[in-house]
Amino acid sequence: MSKRIALALALAIAPLSSWAAQFVEGTHYTVVSQGPATEKPTIKEFFSLYCHNCETMEKRYLPLIKPGLDKSIDFQQGHVNWKQDHINTEVALSLAVMQEMGVADKVKKPMFDALIVPHNHGPGEHHENEDKVKNRDDIKAVFTAAGVDVADYDKIAESTQVKKKIMTWMLEQQKFQIQSVPTFIVNDKYMINMGSIQTLGQLTDLMNWLATQK
Template sequence: MRNLITSAALVVASLFGMAAQATADEAKAPYVELTNPVPVSAPGKIEVVELFWYGCPHCYAFEPVINPWVEKLPKDVNFVRIPAMFGGPWDAHGQMFLTLEAMGVEHQVHAAVFNAIQKEHKKLTDKNDMADFLATQGVDKDKFLATFDSFAVKGQIVKAKELAKKYEITGVPTMIVNGKYRFDIGSAGGAEQALQLADQLIAKERATTKAVAN
């Protein structure tokens, strides 16, 4: 009887140890799986979101790493940049980004805006200063100012803030894969590792989609 009790105790201890190890492994995962997945902007494609801020030096350092990766993404992956807007200059820069995006010129001046803020130490928090700088980059000043305060851009601001809340982000740069998985450079172990993790999660989502289809 004593041996049976001892054996049972060992089994329970072993199972408890395995459960504890599983919990520990989950805690060490380089990403967080969102409790409430967020719908993607382009149904039928695997979405990768980067939340960023023009005033963030880490986001700036990530640019030469993530941009070549984005250019090589397969057709079934949709990459989206969303400005994190936590108030003050975050909101100003976010509204500038969304304005340029609405005008269809964001991709042409994105690097120039980053350089102006990070290397030339321009604040670019006043819309008139933004317009003056962007005019030197070929952006129509009057059109920019009109679009900046437009109803469409204000709607995009609300949407960006709502998404940041749903993603439960606390800093930038942060990446979200298919509205389900959130991670940052720190949790991934570095910039290159973050993109490798994104590739792994993209492959995971692609395999899941195929399995459901079959």
């Protein structure tokens, strides 16, 4: 059994209960910034709408994790853009537009479905769907199919606020040295080492504990 499958099974069946083990720097988390922590406890998930593991996190695990987070924590999401070509930039932009329109919960799942398709090599394997989404019009079609009015899409996408958000994500991607997704950064200082996580309960407890650290 591969480590990825074993982890998925453990996460799927583990109860959301307190984790007794002590969290250790370098094992469970890494300090990625020597700067000040955010004033408000903050967790930011960096992910990609092209990523199958991110899709699994979004659809299966976050609905179990979020209810266990302290109510003071601000949970945010940002999109990585390693290729920085036209379509990858447009896809990242689509997340920012969703967030500005307040429809992210409605459109993220259809976007995952549009960008990731089953692989022919075996059940459960996925790859990027390079044919279905090629440009902004294709992205708008996904929004429309999800019941979202796209009349103001271009205006929002070109707004100063959205452009600033996209630039912030790119700078944070570099600052925190995001090399895989999904990645969780807590208080702009701590990166959770997902390879050390054994259960959803442990992950939730680690998030809550790191959120108290400055």
